[in-house]
Structures are given as C-alpha cells and as structure tokens.
Amino acid sequence: MNQDQNKAAALTVPCPQCKTELVWDTSNIFRPFCSESCKNHDLIAWANEEHNIPGDSLHDDVLSRDLEQDF
Numbered sequence: 001m002n003q004d005q006n007k008a009a010a011l012t013v014p015c016p017q018c019k020t021e022l023v024w025d026t027s028n029i030f031r032p033f034c035s036e037s038c039k040n041h042d043l044i045a046w047a048n049e050e051h052n053i054p055g056d057s058l059h060d061d062v063l064s065r066d067l068e069q070d071f
C-alpha cells in the first residue's frame with residue numbers, strides 16, 4: 001500500500017495566476033504559484049485592491065490635523 005502512495009506522490013495543481021499545471025512540491029518556494037512572477041502579480045493585485053477600498057483615511061487625517069491645531 002505504501003508503495004502505491006509513493007507512485008502517486010506527484011500531485012499537480014493549477015497556478016492561481018496563469019492556470020499552468022504545476023507539480024505540488026514542498027521545495028517550490030512559489031507555491032501555489034508556478035513562478036516568482038505569478039506570485040508577484042497576485043501580490044500587486046492584492047495591493048491594488050487594498051488601495052481601491054473606499055475609505056476616509058485621508059479625510060480622517062485632515063480632521064485630526066485640524067483638531068491638533070485647535071489645541
């Protein structure tokens with residue numbers, strides 16, 4: 001039974017970025033991505049989403065600055 005598991009050890013997963021099938025290997029530091037560029041693309045997309053979240057951070061900064069000046 002253990003011998004059969006060894007034969008089926010090559011698990012492939014699609015890269016979340018480019019959908020390329022890659023072998024799931026613990027030595028692949030870019031998991032679950034196929035390459036560093038795909039990993040970076042995902043980070044950039046995530047960062048852009050963070051920046052696009054509508055928020056009043058700038059407004060809050062101006063308000064708190066006004067409060068400090070009033071003091």
Ligand SMILES: [Zn+2]
Pocket residue numbers: 015016017018019020033034035038
């Ligand atoms: Zn990829």
